[in-house]
Amino acid sequence: MPPHHYRVPYPQRGSLLGDEELGALAEVLKSDVSLSGGVYRETFERRFAELVGSRHAVSVTSGTVALALAINLLGLRAGDEVIATPQTYKATIQPLLDLPVTVRFCDVDPNTLNADPDSVEALITERTRAILIVHYGGLPAEMDRIMRIARAHDIVVVEDCAHALGSVYHGRRPGSLADIGCFSFHASKNITTLGEGGMVTVDDDAWRERLDRMRSNESDAVFVPAAQRFGGSDTARPWMLHAGNSYTHDCVEIHYSGTNATLAEPSAAVGIAQLRRLDQLVARRREIAGRISDVLRRYPFVRLITEPKGVVSAYHLYTFFVDPDAGIDRDALVERLAQLGVQLQLRYFPLHLLPEWRARGHRLGECPTAERMWFRQQVNLPCQPSLSDQQVNHMLGALDAVLTEASSRDSAMARP
Numbered sequence: 001m002p003p004h005h006y007r008v009p010y011p012q013r014g015s016l017l018g019d020e021e022l023g024a025l026a027e028v029l030k031s032d033v034s035l036s037g038g039v040y041r042e043t044f045e046r047r048f049a050e051l052v053g054s055r056h057a058v059s060v061t062s063g064t065v066a067l068a069l070a071i072n073l074l075g076l077r078a079g080d081e082v083i084a085t086p087q088t089y090k091a092t093i094q095p096l097l098d099l100p101v102t103v104r105f106c107d108v109d110p111n112t113l114n115a116d117p118d119s120v121e122a123l124i125t126e127r128t129r130a131i132l133i134v135h136y137g138g139l140p141a142e143m144d145r146i147m148r149i150a151r152a153h154d155i156v157v158v159e160d161c162a163h164a165l166g167s168v169y170h171g172r173r174p175g176s177l178a179d180i181g182c183f184s185f186h187a188s189k190n191i192t193t194l195g196e197g198g199m200v201t202v203d204d205d206a207w208r209e210r211l212d213r214m215r216s217n218e219s220d221a222v223f224v225p226a227a228q229r230f231g232g233s234d235t236a237r238p239w240m241l242h243a244g245n246s247y248t249h250d251c252v253e254i255h256y257s258g259t260n261a262t263l264a265e266p267s268a269a270v271g272i273a274q275l276r277r278l279d280q281l282v283a284r285r286r287e288i289a290g291r292i293s294d295v296l297r298r299y300p301f302v303r304l305i306t307e308p309k310g311v312v313s314a315y316h317l318y319t320f321f322v323d324p325d326a327g328i329d330r331d332a333l334v335e336r337l338a339q340l341g342v343q344l345q346l347r348y349f350p351l352h353l354l355p356e357w358r359a360r361g362h363r364l365g366e367c368p369t370a371e372r373m374w375f376r377q378q379v380n381l382p383c384q385p386s387l388s389d390q391q392v393n394h395m396l397g398a399l400d401a402v403l404t405e406a407s408s409r410d411s412a413m414a415r416p
């Protein structure tokens with residue numbers, strides 16, 4: 001029977017919020033700045049761009065919106081192809097559902113669950129326009145190889161950095177490793193802007209301008225004075241009805257809908273405070289991750305994800321793999337942990353197997369590694385900074401007990 005009460009419930013928050021954030025909120029609310037103004041938003045964006053190492057950062061209301069705007073920038077047309085990783089949250093590719101493009105799912109590296117560059121390369125055709133990848137769990141994908149492949153074919157790369165704020169890749173940061181970076185500040189992420197928020201990072205000035213416009217109801221707006229648009233008469237007023245049932249109107253001209261996805265000032269102010277404690281938050285995640293690894297290393301049928309030299313994971317997720325060939329039943333292991341009071345959430349069901357993508361012709365067998373890892377091997381443990389030492393200790397004890405049980409069952413089965 002599943003326990004009704006977990007000793008270690010899955011943490012609902014990925015970040016910590018305290019006096020600094022309360023202070024930032026009080027400052028905004030007591031001031032007389034417009035709550036949708038831009039003073040805090042611009043500071044947040046500037047600091048974010050500096051941290052990540054991109055020329056521009058444009059804040060928006062969620063990671064999902066960040067990805068939608070990024071995909072809009074790609075200007076995809078009918079018949080275009082996009083290569084995407086299947087091992088990510090559905091929002092990475094969701095806007096593609098509305099476009100007449102073909103998605104080709106690459107397979108993942110069984111050691112990291114990140115997009116496998118060889119698999120990406122094998123899917124490239126003359127029609128490939130973009131590659132969408134994620135830094136799974138916070139471990140940066142093999143961006144040197146992916147960018148070399150993309151540059152050779154003139155393909156745009158979007159990195160979904162929702163897990164990777166605080167990660168490092170050979171001295172650089174996710175968000176500056178490809179053409180467009182997308183971040184989420186949802187409550188569950190490495191930092192949060194009051195529960196929802198996101199950021200797009202780009203180097204290109206024209207893209208920055210388009211992002212600014214798309215998020216503020218201006219889309220591709222161009223200001224055209226009436227005199228120029230209608231020719232002739234220079235009107236003294238912004239709008240005028242003329243003889244012969246004609247009129248003039250000074251206004252911006254748009255061709256696409258755009259949206260309002262402006263991050264509110266209180267959220268941006270909290271974002272600034274959260275950025276200040278990012279190092280501390282990541283350090284706590286890494287400390288918990290290190291303790292989990294110390295337990296797991298004792299078991300030969302467990303495989304850890306290791307950080308290559310020069311690469312630092314922010315450990316948004318702690319992920320390891322069990323070996324089904326050694327008789328380890330992943331689902332039974334997760335159930336046992338739940339019985340011992342540790343609630344897990346496995347992330348993510350491979351996207352190509354979701355109904356919306358199956359309806360577009362995708363099928364089981366398309367990404368064999370991603371499928372094998374999801375159904376048989378991968379386990380995600382919580383490592384959020386909000387876990388108390390007591391909760392971490394309880395989780396490690398339960399993990400040790402469950403793996404010891406599994407290994408004795410395994411050796412019992414192996415006996416003649």
Ligand SMILES: *Cc1c(COP(=O)(O)O)cnc(C)c1O
Pocket residue numbers: 062063064065088089091092134160162163183184185186196197198
């Ligand atoms: C959370 C997340 C998103 C979506 O971000 P929201 O802010 O929740 O809209 C996109 N991609 C990945 C990988 C995520 O984890």
